[in-house]
Amino acid sequence: xxxxxxxxxxxxFWTVTSVVMIGVVxxxxxxxxxxxxxxxxxxxxxxxxxxxxxxxxxxxxxxxAGGFAVTATVHILHLKEFKPxxxxxxxxxxxxxxxxxxxxxxxxxxxxxxxxxIIMWNPHSVMFEVGWCVMLYTTVLSLEFxxxxxxxxxxxxxxxxxxxxxxxxxxLGVILSTLHQSSLGSLFLILPEKVHPxxxxxxxxxxxxxxxxxxxxxxxxxxxxxxxxxxxxxxxxHLLSRLSRVSVVxxxxxxxxxxxxxxxxxxxxxxxxxxxxxAMFLAEIALGVVVPxxxxxxxxxxxxxxxxxxxxxxxxxxFIFQRLNVSVTAVEAAxxxxxxxxxxxxxxxxxxxxxxxxxxxxxCRYLPIFPEGAxxxxxxxxxxxxxxxxxxxxxLPDAVTAFDHT
Amino acid sequence: xxxxxxxxxxxxxxxxxSCVEACQKSNQQPAHDAKGFNEQTYTFLMDRGNDTYVRRLxxxxxxxxxxxxxxxxxxxxxxxxxxxxxxxxxxxxxxxxMACPFGVPTYEWYSAAxxxxxCQMCAHRGAAGPACAEACPTGATITGDRDxxxxxxxxxxxxxxxxxxxxxxxxxxxxxxxxxxxxxxxSKALGLPRVETSxxxxxxxxxxxxxxxxxxxxxxxxxxxxxxxxxxxxxxARAEHxxxxxxxx
Numbered sequence: 001x002x003x004x005x006x007x008x009x010x011x012x013f014w015t016v017t018s019v020v021m022i023g024v025v026x027x028x029x030x031x032x033x034x035x036x037x038x039x040x041x042x043x044x045x046x047x048x049x050x051x052x053x054x055x056x057x058x059x060x061x062x063x064x065a066g067g068f069a070v071t072a073t074v075h076i077l078h079l080k081e082f083k084p085x086x087x088x089x090x091x092x093x094x095x096x097x098x099x100x101x102x103x104x105x106x107x108x109x110x111x112x113x114x115x116x117x118i119i120m121w122n123p124h125s126v127m128f129e130v131g132w133c134v135m136l137y138t139t140v141l142s143l144e145f146x147x148x149x150x151x152x153x154x155x156x157x158x159x160x161x162x163x164x165x166x167x168x169x170x171x172l173g174v175i176l177s178t179l180h181q182s183s184l185g186s187l188f189l190i191l192p193e194k195v196h197p198x199x200x201x202x203x204x205x206x207x208x209x210x211x212x213x214x215x216x217x218x219x220x221x222x223x224x225x226x227x228x229x230x231x232x233x234x235x236x237x238h239l240l241s242r243l244s245r246v247s248v249v250x251x252x253x254x255x256x257x258x259x260x261x262x263x264x265x266x267x268x269x270x271x272x273x274x275x276x277x278x279a280m281f282l283a284e285i286a287l288g289v290v291v292p293x294x295x296x297x298x299x300x301x302x303x304x305x306x307x308x309x310x311x312x313x314x315x316x317x318x319f320i321f322q323r324l325n326v327s328v329t330a331v332e333a334a335x336x337x338x339x340x341x342x343x344x345x346x347x348x349x350x351x352x353x354x355x356x357x358x359x360x361x362x363x364c365r366y367l368p369i370f371p372e373g374a375x376x377x378x379x380x381x382x383x384x385x386x387x388x389x390x391x392x393x394x395x396l397p398d399a400v401t402a403f404d405h406t
Numbered sequence: 407x408x409x410x411x412x413x414x415x416x417x418x419x420x421x422x423x424s425c426v427e428a429c430q431k432s433n434q435q436p437a438h439d440a441k442g443f444n445e446q447t448y449t450f451l452m453d454r455g456n457d458t459y460v461r462r463l464x465x466x467x468x469x470x471x472x473x474x475x476x477x478x479x480x481x482x483x484x485x486x487x488x489x490x491x492x493x494x495x496x497x498x499x500x501x502x503x504m505a506c507p508f509g510v511p512t513y514e515w516y517s518a519a520x521x522x523x524x525c526q527m528c529a530h531r532g533a534a535g536p537a538c539a540e541a542c543p544t545g546a547t548i549t550g551d552r553d554x555x556x557x558x559x560x561x562x563x564x565x566x567x568x569x570x571x572x573x574x575x576x577x578x579x580x581x582x583x584x585x586x587x588x589x590x591x592x593s594k595a596l597g598l599p600r601v602e603t604s605x606x607x608x609x610x611x612x613x614x615x616x617x618x619x620x621x622x623x624x625x626x627x628x629x630x631x632x633x634x635x636x637x638x639x640x641x642x643a644r645a646e647h648x649x650x651x652x653x654x655x
Contacts (some may be wrong), residue, residue, distance in 0.1 A: 038515025045443065045512040048503040076629055078636040109498020109513065109520040113478070116497050120478040126611055127477035127501045129618065171629045175622055186614040190471055190505045190607050205614050 018358035025351035028344045032106060040344040047331070051341035054327035055349050056103025058184055059320050060096050061134075062208075064141075065216025066223075067093025068177035071144060075170040085239060087148055087369045088227060089220050094141040095356045100134060102352055126186045133180035140173045148367050181212040188326060197267040198281045199330035207257060214250045215319035217243055218292075218312035223360075225309035231364060241302040247315060251293040258285070277333045280325050288318010409584070410487035410527065411552030412536060413559055414461060416589030416596060417569050419546035421451055421459035428541030429463075432528050445514045448525035449538060452597045458589070460596045461547070463538070464489065464510045464525035465576065465583035472502035472511060474608035481522070487552065487584050488527035496522060507580050507601045527584075552584050559588050581606035 032040045043050050070089040073082050105111040117131040143162065150159045185208030188195050201207070221240050262268050271278045292314040295301050302308060332338055363369055426440045429449045440450035449463040470489045473481040480495035481502055498520060503511045514520035528536040539549035548555070556574065563570040575587035579601040589596050 034518055036514070036516040036518055036520060043515065045503065045515075046509065048500040048513065072629070076633045076636070078633075078640050109500065110496060111498070113495070113497035116478040116495060120480075120495055122474075122477055122479045124608060124612065124615065125475050125477045125501070126615065127475060127499055129615065131477050167633055171626060171633065174629055175625045178621060178625060179618060182614070186611060187501070189610045189614055190475060192603055192607070192610060193507060193601065194504070202610070202613065 015358070018354050021347075021351040021354040024347055025355075028348055028351075029106070031344075037107075037109065040342065040348075042340060042342040042345065044339075046335070046337045047339040049327060049331075050339055051328075051345045051349055052103050052107040054324045055320065056107070056352060057100050058323040058327060060100040060103060061180060061184060062212040062215050062319060062323065063219045063316065064093035064096030064100075065177060065181060065212040066218075066220035067096075067141060067144075067216070068174045069213060069216050070220060071170045072174050075167060076174070082239060082243075084236070084370070085220060085224055085243075087145075088223060088364075090141065090144050091148070091360060091363055091369060092219060092223055093216075094138075094145045095359055097134065097138045097141055099352045099356050101138065102355075103349075104134075106348055126183050126189070129179065129183045130187070133176055133183060137173065137176040137180055140169055140176060143169055144173065148363075148369060152367050178209060182206065182209040184208050185326075191331075194331055194334050195326065196277060196330040196333040197265065197270050198262070198277070199326045200334075201261050201265060201267075203257065203261050204326075207254070207261075210250060210254045210257060211319055211322055214247055214254060215316055217247050217250065218315035218319070221247075221312040222309050222316060225305050227364060227370070228305070230361065231370065237303070237305045237308075240305055240308050244296045244302055244308055244312065247312065248293055248297045251289055251296075251315065255285075255289050255293065258289075277329060280321070280329045284318055284321045284325055287314060288321050289315075292318070409552045410535065410549060411555045411584040411586060412463070412466075412527070412539060412547060412549050413555040414585065414587045414589075415546050415548075415559075415562065416458060416460055416587065417546075418544045419451075419459045419461065420544055421453065421457070422543065423451060424541040424543055425449060425461060425538035425547055426451060428537040429525070432531065432537035443510060443512050443524075445512050445523045447512075448523070454595070454597055458591070458596070460587075460589065460598065461538075462598075463585060464527070465508050465579070465585045466525075466527055467580050468582040468584060469580075469606035469608055471505040471507060471580065471607045474611065475501040475505040477501070484529065486529070488529040489524075490526045490529045491522055491524065493521040505607070507603070507607060508599050552586075555586060559586050563588050578604040 028040055037043055041050060041052075066089045070082060070086055073079050074086050104114065108114060114131075117128050118135070122128045144166075147159055147162060150156075150162070182205035185204035185206070188200065188204055189202065192200060221243055224240055271281065292311040295311045296308070301311070328339060423440075426449055427437065430437055430440075430446075433448060435446045438446060440447045442450060443462070449461055452460045452462065454460055466487060466489050468483075470481070470483050473479075473483050473489055476482075476496075477499060478495045478497060480492045480497075481489060482492070483489050500513060500522070502522060503513060511522050511524045513522055528534070528538075531537065534540070535549045536547075539547045542548070556577070559574045563572055563574060569590060570588055571590060571592050573588075573592065575589075575593040575596075575598055576583040576585055580603055587593065587596070587598060594600055
């Protein structure tokens with residue numbers, strides 16, 4: 001009973017926060033679209049890409065990487081035991097991409113021209129590739145997520161249409177993700193003298209892909225743990241533990257690639273003399289890669305879902321650190337220019353994340369995201385013992401009232 | 407005119423500012439002090455001391471990074487030489503500003519429909535060529551065929567080793583530019599950006615982009631194969647299971 005009240009309180013907190021956030025973001029949007037980017041951001045001619053590119057776009061896309069990893073595990077490798085986490089992961093990826101598009105609408109100078117790459121081609125531009133990947137993969141993700149909505153509204157004939165093309169969609173999704181994750185790294189290849197040697201490398205696209213994979217799996221574990229707390233959904237610890245073993249391998253590959261590249265380019269010497277730039281690098285590698293890799297490799301450590309979530313949270317934070325280091329720290333260090341995001345830039349990014357979490361929670365309430373029985377179990381807790389038995393078990397909660405009482 | 411370039415001879419510049427004035431007029435900007443690149447300023451003069459004045463403008467690279475990175479082809483290297491910009495195509499990603507090794511493109515940060523701003527070598531004047539060269543009273547800025555200008559620059563540098571630092575700026579920088587500089591001191595002392603990459607910068611990107619068709623082709627075959635193999639394993643297991651069931655019955 002108490003737990004249930006806590007859960008609804010939590011949702012109330014999120015609802016209020018999200019409404020406030022939407023209001024604030026709306027006001028900033030008004031300023032930005034009437035007075036220009038300069039009125040709300042600290043961007044300048046010498047620092048044209050800031051937080052919205054470094055966090056909203058680079059991290060948003062990366063954190064969605066769990067989507068292609070898990071769909072491939074279930075649908076291509078046919079490891080069906082991972083099915084319970086498939087839908088929440090695809091939802092996360094889908095929301096991640098929607099938020100990337102929202103971030104782009106804020107960041108692009110003329111977002112109403114966002115469709116131009118469809119007819120105005122420049123295949124030599126990485127941004128052209130990025131644009132196409134965003135468009136195509138958002139479409140693929142919406143089709144991958146569509147069955148959830150179709151099931152909810154019992155549109156069986158549409159479901160039957162989608163089913164046979166699922167493998168094609170999944171394969172397309174993996175290829176598009178591979179291209180997209182790596183191309184975000186390729187964006188910086190043309191700036192050999194504007195990115196600090198600790199981060200600039202010809203293998204940036206590979207590093208971006210591997211680190212996105214690690215972050216995607218990390219995000220899946222964190223979000224499973226989060227939903228488990230919010231909804232008491234029965235995600236088994238052994239699944240998260242197995243995923244985390246994969247993380248260890250991915251992190252090890254990343255670490256080996258990163259170190260080998262730094263040694264080959266004789267870039268490690270630029271770590272000295274130690275300064276804030278080397279501190280950022282060390283924090284990224286130590287706290288975001290090495291420590292979680294070692295922790296997750298210990299079998300006893302993996303027994304607790306909470307500890308798994310903490311270590312994977314470090315992976316996710318380390319990933320965000322890496323992206324911001326490439327896009328901000330390394331550029332500052334190489335060019336001597338400085339940039340600190342404005343409060344409004346922070347608020348928009350935070351607002352978009354809040355809206356994302358809010359939609360995730362809403363979807364979890366009203367759509368069949370979790371495996372059968374999860375919602376039913378929660379509903380039983382909230383009702384007198386007799387009522388649950390009398391009522392047919394439905395995966396849908398008692399709609400609006402269940403959501404709004406705070 | 408085959409391929410237009412601009413030659414800036416710093417030793418001839420007296421710092422009168424005629425080029426700046428002509429530039430502003432040609433681009434229909436209100437007359438103003440020019441201290442650095444901004445949305446209203448495509449060229450400006452730097453006072454480097456000892457009566458040395460160095461003007462900055464877009465270098466009009468031979469293989470421009472800005473045009474290479476522009477996803478919609480709003481920036482373009484024209485056949486005549488200038489790198490031009492079409493605001494109607496631009497979606498405002500500002501990758502050009504990130505990519506330019508010379509820090510030239512600027513942005514209308516306080517506009518609701520912002521444009522990238524930079525020197526377009528007065529492409530709108532057509533055969534008349536850049537207004538700055540026309541306005542320059544001392545011949546510090548001249549325009550003409552790029553190859554001829556380069557030959558002229560080398561001739562001047564070689565003929566007077568005392569007056570000129572023995573190097574033409576813009577030959578190797580970022581794979582070569584159509585704006586060339588010669589002057590009394592090395593480029594860094596003149597305040598020109600140091601660009602060490604001597605090959606075309608877009609090649610760095612192309613080294614990654616060229617692998618895309620292979621990723622799609624072999625990725626598709628590999629994943630399709632994995633799908634087929636593991637599915638078959640599953641089918642076989644299911645069939646075996648069914649068979650066993652029958653025997654038991």
